[in-house]
Structures are given as C-alpha cells and as structure tokens.
Amino acid sequence: MTSREMHLDFKMKLNKIDSQKYRNLFVPEIDWKLNEAQEVFVRMIAEPRNNQNQGFEFNQRSIDDLRTIVINQSIDSSTSLTKFDDTSYIAPLPDDYWYKLGVKVFATKNNCQTIDLSNVFYVRHDENNLNTFNLPSFEWRQVNIRFLKEGIRVFTDGTFIIDRVVLNYIKKLRKIHNAQDAKNGQYKDLGTGVILTGSQDCELPEGTHRNIVDLAVLITTGELQIPDYQIKQQKLNLN
Numbered sequence: 001m002t003s004r005e006m007h008l009d010f011k012m013k014l015n016k017i018d019s020q021k022y023r024n025l026f027v028p029e030i031d032w033k034l035n036e037a038q039e040v041f042v043r044m045i046a047e048p049r050n051n052q053n054q055g056f057e058f059n060q061r062s063i064d065d066l067r068t069i070v071i072n073q074s075i076d077s078s079t080s081l082t083k084f085d086d087t088s089y090i091a092p093l094p095d096d097y098w099y100k101l102g103v104k105v106f107a108t109k110n111n112c113q114t115i116d117l118s119n120v121f122y123v124r125h126d127e128n129n130l131n132t133f134n135l136p137s138f139e140w141r142q143v144n145i146r147f148l149k150e151g152i153r154v155f156t157d158g159t160f161i162i163d164r165v166v167l168n169y170i171k172k173l174r175k176i177h178n179a180q181d182a183k184n185g186q187y188k189d190l191g192t193g194v195i196l197t198g199s200q201d202c203e204l205p206e207g208t209h210r211n212i213v214d215l216a217v218l219i220t221t222g223e224l225q226i227p228d229y230q231i232k233q234q235k236l237n238l239n
Helices: 003-014 027-046 060-069 206-224 229-238
Strands: 070-072 082-085 088-091 097-108 115-117 119-122 142-148 151-155 161-171 186-188 195-197
Touching (some): 027 060, 027 097, 060 206, 151 161
Antiparallel strands (some): 097 115, 097 161, 142 151
C-alpha cells in the first residue's frame, strides 16, 4: 500500500460514529498515528518485553514481516574502532541502528592473520570484564562487549587488537507521510523541523501494511474513546 492508500484505509476503518463529536483528523495527525503504529509493530516483533527469549526470528512470518529493515554489515561497511583504554575499544553504532540482531568481532595478535572471535559475551555494567566466567581470549576466540552511549565497548585481555566489529541489526524506520494531501501540499515535521512534500511509503513488506493501519486505528480509537475499541482490539489480536 502507498501512504495515500494507508490514509484511506485508516479513515475507512476508524468509522467514527458521530462526525459532529469526532472531527476529521488532519494529514499530519494520521501520519503521526501510522508512524506510532509501525514503531509499536516492530517493537512487538523484534524485542517483545514480555518474552525476551523470543525475538523476531521466532517464526517465518515474523522474519518476513521485518526482512526489509534488516541490515547485515560486511567487514568493508563496518566503521573503524577507536581505542578506549589499554584493554578495550569503542565501535560506533551506525546512524540508522535501532535493534541488535548479532555481533561479530575480528581481531589480530602479534601480526597474525585477522580471525573471527566467534564467542561474543555481554558483560553487565556492574561486572568486571576480567572477573567474568568467560574471559577475553584470542586463542579461545572469546571477547566481551558492553553497549554504551558512544557505541559498543569491546574488551580484550591486553594481548590482542580488535580490528572490526560487524553488526547485524534492525535499522530505524523512515517516517511514513502523505504530505502531498496536506494543506498546500506540505507540512513541517514536528520532530525534525523539515518541510515534508510528496510522500513516503511504509518500508515494511506489503503484507504488514493493513496490520499497521489496524494498530493505528486501535490507538486512535482508544484515545478518542470510541465505543467499538474492543471490537478493533479483537480484530488485531486475530491477526
């Protein structure tokens, strides 16, 4: 569906029971709800808080729903590291990074060939890197990491050098908008201040678009306190 078609679908599904009580929503307001819905949709699949061990690769449908926003970095596309201290490095996160799927770390020791440290362990902030059960080791191909504001901190035992950190991740979504149908064919984005013109379609696969509209309608129905909220919620649960 195009963004314009998503707007039409949204308006039809909202089905306001009293046009005098519930005014028609403006284009920027519908865009806002569609973007809120697609973010919630991705979060429910990628990182469900009520089931931390599930993730989006739990079944094929979830994989298909998010496949268009999954990024597999290559060594060449990864960014260079900076040294943090004698035993750790910082790998900056990509600008479009949203959720981590996997991390690969490449290292060298004594000018040996670069190898993949395939055992990557996550060290909590209240843990000492060298006091953990899994100590960094070039020979055992083990390394510890920790996520910070600056990026990923990669720990060593001081005897080897980290060359690259390669990420598989879910990227940030482009904002859906249908500015072409707004007043004067444009409007200012509240988040960035950029003047939006034309349109931006949803990046997720076609099969997710109606679910996103359903979710946007559900959110709006709840906020407007429209009586058929429960019916719309049941429909979304069935999907």
